[in-house]
Amino acid sequence: MSEDSLAEAQQSLGNPETTYPLWPPQTLGCPETSTEEVQYPLEVTYDYESVDRGLFESELTKFDRWSPLLPPLADIGLGEGQTPLIEMPSIGDWLDLDTPVFVKDESQNPTWSHKDRLNRCVVSAAVQTDARGLVVSSSGNHGASTAAYAARAGLPCIVLTAPETPPAVQRFLRTYDAAVIAIDDWHHRQETLDLITERLGYHPASTRTAIHTGHPFGPEGYKTIAYEIVTHLNRSPGTVFVPTGHAELLYGVWKGFRELGDLGVIEGTPRMIACEPAARGPLATALETDREIATVKANPTTASAIKTQTSTVRGRRAIEESDGAAWTFTEEQLSAAQTRTARGGLWQEHSGVAGIAGLLAAIDAGQTVDGPIVCLATSSGFKDGETWTAPRVDPPSISESDSNSSQAPMTARWAAVREILSTQYGLDV
Helix, strand or coil: CCCCCCEEEEEECCCCCCEEECCCCCCCCCCCCCCCCCCCCEEEEECHHHCCHHHHCCCCCCHHHHHHHCCCCCCCCCCCCCCCEEECHHHHHHCCCCCCEEEEEHHHCCCCECHHHHHHHHHHHHHHCCCCEEEEECCCHHHHHHHHHHHHHCCCEEEEECCCCCHHHHHHHHHCCCEEEECCCHHHHHHHHHHHHHHHCEEECCCCCCCCCCCCCHHHHHHHHHHHHHHHHCCCCCEEEEECCCCHHHHHHHHHHHHHHHCCCCCCCCEEEEEEECCCCHHHHHHHCCCCCCECCCCCCCCHHHCCCECCHHHHHHHHHHCCEEEEECHHHHHHHHHHHHHCCCCECCHHHHHHHHHHHHHHCCCCCCCCEEEEECEEHHHCHHHHHCCCCCCCCCCHHHHCCCCCHHHHHHHHHHHHHHHCCCCCC
16 A cells, blocks of 8 residues: 555535544445435545645656555556547537636546546555455446456456447456346345345445435545646636536535645635436526525436436535536437537437536636636447447448449549439538
């Protein structure tokens, strides 16, 4: 385990005066401040007075560079982090913005999603506590990432997933030698996760509470996204748009910026914008109705990785502390964002472009957005369920008969190529 971690304790988001020792991780939320209606998560506190400010002045290296401001890390890295921050003029031009738009491409992590930052911390905790293995409830990114880091640590991993999970995704999970079990009800999956945790001594990588609290160490890994953005820009961005489900990513990135502000590394901090599908939008609903937690109907959305029904405390805290907002986007805006992002050279799953869809929704609503703007893009387009289940679409083809005309074969073939490019793809040929 890393010896330079300055982590000190676990602190309740329900009451910051309520703290617990750093070990073991409180995976059932805060026992003192939680109620039946609201379960409060915990976060990690640090000895900030001992932080060497030079930590933020050198060029980016590996994830472990940030270990003083992370929970103790086991030597199980897979090259997570250091993802590119890419300026995307095509998105700025599309939205007619006069401030630069950057995309933080988290699909370039080892398992092609942002979850690798979280699981470097969570699986390290499993190693530190001598857990017999890892167990996670997930139908995609989180499960694959947990399985990969468990494999790296030499620990078995059980992934509880939904029966409708595409076969290709299940194969992806099995590639890491995970034991995959499909259970048809979320509540039954949660009960099974608890049984495996308690009876087999496995470490839970996903939430164990009805209102999502998750793992207290996990969101700490997302702070490194903020560190990297500031190191790249040499300043704080103006606004950060974040795909938001249970808001672990939103809160973790915000905490990173907050720490940088408190340490004097940056002047001011960005507004955090939670981006949710309009079909759900529990955090937006909680903020609009001034409730700590809100639950919404399970309307369909293609943003499958963030289709949560109940908001979380982390989400509300991040928005309130950053003077931010929660924006919802339509399915049409989401598809447009995916298409435009791909035309700029980045292919993301639907949930992955939720940040860009949220920016589009804000601009469509006439909002002024302070720059520089950063949109987090969380996962590769290969993760979309429809990528694996959509009917095959054959590209236009040219048969030998196209060349059997009165023209020479090459001339006839070129004529057929020009016809396809012009009529089917709209290219000027």
